[in-house]
Amino acid sequence: MVQTPTPQSKAVCPVRWLGAAAPLFVLTITLALLPGPAFASIQNRLYRIDIHPRKEFTRLTVRLSDPPNYTLVTIPGNRLRLEIQDTGGTLFKKFRRYSDKNIGGLLLAKRGDSLLITFQVSHVAGWRDLSRSDVSAITVDVGASFKPGAAHPSLAGREKIWNGIEKLVRNFDPPLKSEIPFTQTDRQVLKNFLTEEEQKQFMAAEAALYKGRLTEAEELFTQFSSRQGPIRSLALYRLAETWYKLQKYPQALTVFREAEKLWPAYLGLNPGVTFYYGDSIARSGELSNARALLAGLVARLADKTFAPALLVRLGDILTRQGHELEARAIYQNVAENFTENKASQMALMRIADGEFLHLNPWNYRPVRDVYLSASLQSGDLDMREEAYFKYVLLESLHGEAGEALQQIMAFQRKFPRGVYVAVVRNIREILVAEVYRSTSWSKDPSALVRFMDEQHEFVAGCIEQPGFLATVTHAYNEAGRPIELVNLLSGLVERSWAGSAAPDMYASIVDNAELIGDMATAERTIKAYLGKFPGNPRARLMTERLGGIYASADKHQQVKDTLLWLLNKGEHAQRNESYYQLGRSLWTLQLYAQAAKAMDRFIESPSGRDPRLLPDAYFIAGSSREYSGDRKGALKLFEAALKLPDNSRNEEFVYRAGQINLQTGNTLRAKNLFDQLVKKGKDPDWQKLAQRALTSIEQKPSPP
Numbered sequence: 001m002v003q004t005p006t007p008q009s010k011a012v013c014p015v016r017w018l019g020a021a022a023p024l025f026v027l028t029i030t031l032a033l034l035p036g037p038a039f040a041s042i043q044n045r046l047y048r049i050d051i052h053p054r055k056e057f058t059r060l061t062v063r064l065s066d067p068p069n070y071t072l073v074t075i076p077g078n079r080l081r082l083e084i085q086d087t088g089g090t091l092f093k094k095f096r097r098y099s100d101k102n103i104g105g106l107l108l109a110k111r112g113d114s115l116l117i118t119f120q121v122s123h124v125a126g127w128r129d130l131s132r133s134d135v136s137a138i139t140v141d142v143g144a145s146f147k148p149g150a151a152h153p154s155l156a157g158r159e160k161i162w163n164g165i166e167k168l169v170r171n172f173d174p175p176l177k178s179e180i181p182f183t184q185t186d187r188q189v190l191k192n193f194l195t196e197e198e199q200k201q202f203m204a205a206e207a208a209l210y211k212g213r214l215t216e217a218e219e220l221f222t223q224f225s226s227r228q229g230p231i232r233s234l235a236l237y238r239l240a241e242t243w244y245k246l247q248k249y250p251q252a253l254t255v256f257r258e259a260e261k262l263w264p265a266y267l268g269l270n271p272g273v274t275f276y277y278g279d280s281i282a283r284s285g286e287l288s289n290a291r292a293l294l295a296g297l298v299a300r301l302a303d304k305t306f307a308p309a310l311l312v313r314l315g316d317i318l319t320r321q322g323h324e325l326e327a328r329a330i331y332q333n334v335a336e337n338f339t340e341n342k343a344s345q346m347a348l349m350r351i352a353d354g355e356f357l358h359l360n361p362w363n364y365r366p367v368r369d370v371y372l373s374a375s376l377q378s379g380d381l382d383m384r385e386e387a388y389f390k391y392v393l394l395e396s397l398h399g400e401a402g403e404a405l406q407q408i409m410a411f412q413r414k415f416p417r418g419v420y421v422a423v424v425r426n427i428r429e430i431l432v433a434e435v436y437r438s439t440s441w442s443k444d445p446s447a448l449v450r451f452m453d454e455q456h457e458f459v460a461g462c463i464e465q466p467g468f469l470a471t472v473t474h475a476y477n478e479a480g481r482p483i484e485l486v487n488l489l490s491g492l493v494e495r496s497w498a499g500s501a502a503p504d505m506y507a508s509i510v511d512n513a514e515l516i517g518d519m520a521t522a523e524r525t526i527k528a529y530l531g532k533f534p535g536n537p538r539a540r541l542m543t544e545r546l547g548g549i550y551a552s553a554d555k556h557q558q559v560k561d562t563l564l565w566l567l568n569k570g571e572h573a574q575r576n577e578s579y580y581q582l583g584r585s586l587w588t589l590q591l592y593a594q595a596a597k598a599m600d601r602f603i604e605s606p607s608g609r610d611p612r613l614l615p616d617a618y619f620i621a622g623s624s625r626e627y628s629g630d631r632k633g634a635l636k637l638f639e640a641a642l643k644l645p646d647n648s649r650n651e652e653f654v655y656r657a658g659q660i661n662l663q664t665g666n667t668l669r670a671k672n673l674f675d676q677l678v679k680k681g682k683d684p685d686w687q688k689l690a691q692r693a694l695t696s697i698e699q700k701p702s703p704p
Contacts, residue, residue: 044064081117165393308343359394519552530543544578
């Protein structure tokens with residue numbers, strides 16, 4: 001089925017709807033521009049109509065010989081009309097008397113080469129079109145469940161999209177292109193009251209206006225409009241035109257009126273300026289005056305190619321005045337009778353705009369396709385952008401989230417710096433969150449990695465989801481991509497929307513940076529964390545981790561500056577090895593008393609400590625005491641170290657204990673220790689030192 005969708009509406013009517021409610025010239029112009037009737041051979045045939053009443057709705061099926069080309073629209077009086085183009089067949093009169101709670105009174109009629117099927121619809125019912133392009137039938141369901149309600153998305157999670165764009169959809173009305181060719185002022189005219197240099201400046205200003213360099217044009221025309229003399233009125237018109245395009249509508253209207261007082265005849269010479277004047281009046285709320293001015297312009301330019309576009313704008317003014325039926329008639333006739341003109345797509349979009357706020361997931365597709373067609377066929381970049389935006393917006397409100405997300409991404413690629421950049425970005429964030437929430441990533445972690453790689457700039461709504469960070473971290477770890485995970489989280493954590501998840505992100509960055517040996521990133525991340533969250537419960541632990549990074553780099557002074565607070569009264573390290581790292585750095589800095597204190601705390605904290613560090617801790621704790629003159633305390637620690645299981649430094653402690661015993665006069669104990677080392681030791685270096693010590697003891701004369 002090659003369907004030409006027309007959105008449902010309050011009325012679809014020929015030009016007769018204008019009647020006495022609109023000025024006579026509009027009817028005359030529209031009828032004059034209608035093309036002659038076209039004759040085509042009948043391509044399709046109706047052979048059957050099935051009506052199946054069901055509990056919740058009534059299904060109407062129109063069966064034909066071939067896939068049909070048709071429109072389905074609402075018309076006044078709670079009626080639906082199917083218009084099937086190039087179709088003939090029996091006009092089944094028996095259905096005129098059919099009636100159920102949803103539909104009734106099917107009337108079949110011929111209009112030219114089209115077959116019309118018109119029927120009554122219950123005032124509480126809506127409809128949905130289930131037809132497929134590859135089936136030779138039209139299937140329509142009518143029931144209360146399809147009744148359009150208040151303007152809001154029907155799919156859970158899309159409310160944020162609607163809340164963000166409702167005002168834009170209702171009120172967005174950018175400056176219009178009149179389609180009237182730009183008329184540059186004849187230089188011969190300018191010669192009458194401007195110098196050679198001034199002529200160049202004025203022409204440069206008009207060139208800037210034509211090419212869209214509006215700030216430049218505004219500055220130049222403001223200078224000319226401030227002068228007294230013949231040029232002032234023309235400069236005022238041009239300044240007003242510039243302000244209109246800059247969307248400074250009140251200022252533009254004021255200047256237009258001032259210019260009109262000085263040179264009213266110019267409006268007859270430049271129809272483009274007249275159009276902008278009329279539209280400025282319309283935007284000020286003076287719709288009757290705007291309607292009269294633009295209607296006169298339409299009548300004057302009825303034979304021009306841009307006249308249909310002016311008719312569309314006249315329809316816009318009628319809509320604002322509350323004459324929707326008359327406006328709809330203008331749009332419909334322009335759409336049908338000027339198909340080779342840009343105005344046809346403009347009119348179709350206006351019809352679609354009228355239905356936009358009342359769509360739902362069952363009936364939005366025909367309207368969506370109107371916008372898609374306009375975006376593909378229009379040669380006007382602004383119109384293509386607007387149409388494509390409304391197409392993807394409808395998909396975002398009513399379509400499947402994954403497909404809608406792809407359409408939004410396509411829009412961003414096509415219009416990266418357009419009018420809707422900020423709005424589309426917000427929509428993408430909402431859709432990304434919905435896709436993330438509705439997908440089971442545990443079955444395919446690599447898919448989540450690809451998703452995050454593609455959507456990492458738009459995951460503001462994902463971060464607030466429970467378990468987001470853990471899920472993403474698991475996926476990257478499963479894929480063996482810790483470097484990419486660090487890069488991802490480093491980018492996310494700096495975003496303003498990271499919010500309460502930021503501390504956890506910082507911690508994960510540090511974990512994974514340390515895992516891959518990127519200590520520079522780990523250090524930088526911890527410093528950023530401490531700067532932003534000094535009062536966070538995890539801040540003390542992060543400080544200890546920073547000290548650990550300094551210790552691994554042998555930055556002993558930084559270790560002292562970072563961790564010395566652990567020795568204060570009442571303080572306790574959350575990582576026992578922090579005491580060891582602090583003690584070793586203090587030992588290197590020859591701060592022996594503090595080094596001994598730090599190592600004591602490490603030795604006294606058995607839970608969670610690394611047993612491989614204990615021998616060195618005992619060595620530093622004992623040696624620090626020895627250097628401080630506390631030989632008794634040092635000896636106690638060295639002898640305690642001899643009881644450590646699997647102590648690879650046991651022979652060293654035996655020798656040091658022997659030395660201190662010898663120094664304190666306990667020669668017998670010292671001799672026993674050295675002798676033990678000589679006989680049972682396995683390290684030749686310590687054996688040699690012990691043997692020398694024994695020799696020295698033996699050669700030393702005994703006391704008298």
